[in-house]
Amino acid sequence: MNRKQIKEMVQSGLRDIDLSRIVVDRLLINVITTYDNKYEQQMWDMYVEVVKNEFRLKLDDFWIPQTMMIQQKDVFGGIYSPEKHILGQVINYISPLNRIPQLCKISLWYKNIVEIYPSVYENRDPENEKDRLEMDRELDELGFDFIMRTNSKYYFQPDQRDAFETDIMETFKTSKEVRSFEDSVGERFSEKEIESNRIQVEEHRKDTAKYFGCFLSA
Numbered sequence: 602m603n604r605k606q607i608k609e610m611v612q613s614g615l616r617d618i619d620l621s622r623i624v625v626d627r628l629l630i631n632v633i634t635t636y637d638n639k640y641e642q643q644m645w646d647m648y649v650e651v652v653k654n655e656f657r658l659k660l661d662d663f664w665i666p667q668t669m670m671i672q673q674k675d676v677f678g679g680i681y682s683p684e685k686h687i688l689g690q691v692i693n694y695i696s697p698l699n700r701i702p703q704l705c706k707i708s709l710w711y712k713n714i715v716e717i718y719p720s721v722y723e724n725r726d727p728e729n730e731k732d733r734l735e736m737d738r739e740l741d742e743l744g745f746d747f748i749m750r751t752n753s754k755y756y757f758q759p760d761q762r763d764a765f766e767t768d769i770m771e772t773f774k775t776s777k778e779v780r781s782f783e784d785s786v787g788e789r790f791s792e793k794e795i796e797s798n799r800i801q802v803e804e805h806r807k808d809t810a811k812y813f814g815c816f817l818s819a
Contacts, residue, residue: 624652624653624656625650625651625652625653626650626651626653626717627648627649627650628648628649628650628651628687628711628713628714628717629646629647629648629711629712629713630646630647630648630649630687630691630709630710630711630712631644631645631646631709631710631712632644632645632646632647632691632694632707632708632709633706633707633708633709634691634695634700634704634706634707634708635704635705635706635707635708636700636703636704636705637703637704637705637778637779637780637785638703638778638780639703640700640703643695643700645694646712647690647691647694649686649687649690649691650686650690651683651686651687652681652683652686653744654742654743654744654745657680657681657683657744660681662679662680662681665679665680665681667772668685668686668689668772668773669681669682669685669686669689670682670685671685671765671768671813671816671817672816672817679816680816683744683745683747684747684750684765685765685768685769685772687709688707688755688769688773689772689773691707691709692704692707692769692773692775701773701774701775701776702775702776702777702778702779703776703778703779704757704775704776704779705756705757705758705776705779705785706754706755706756706757707754707755707757708753708754708755709753709754710753711745711748711753714740714745714748718739718740718743720739721736721739721740721743722736737749750808750809750812755769756782757769757770757775757776757779758776758779758780758781758782758785759779759781760781760782760783760799760802761781761782761802763805763806763809763810764806764809764810764813764817765809765813765817768817782798783795
């Protein structure tokens, strides 16, 4: 067998392997999208891909598309955001497209993390606080801390969204026709309930700013 034949065998073998699976996790998620005004909720399951944690820092920010990146204002480049990467795939799946300007909430449930990383859950009880903290710590180390950050719920009303949700809205051109939360609830909420919600939103925005640091800063 000569060198040319060996080269052809190697290249043929590589063509039969999906190398992308080496650097990405394929997550099964349940999605619920909520819309303002006339559209009913939609719910479906889908697979999304996210770059494995050990490869994220190796990504050259020059090649990361805006749909996967968060960046500091007026600074070239940024960092890969698994959260944004996943939400982009979800928004791209929404149909018909005329629902996108009315998108006011996305809720996600990650269904197969236990299959991808069984050691995180092995011999642990999610109801036990100590076990749950250990599970959260290990998921954090694996690069999935964003799941716990928002409980996988994202709001796009102007008086509800934080800097990250605003970045999602601006990147993917969503939610342009969504009313404010306070306008949508009208007189159904008391002034006390509205004030309580304002305080919660402000705390959430502070937590988001702390989580992302200099990224997404004004």
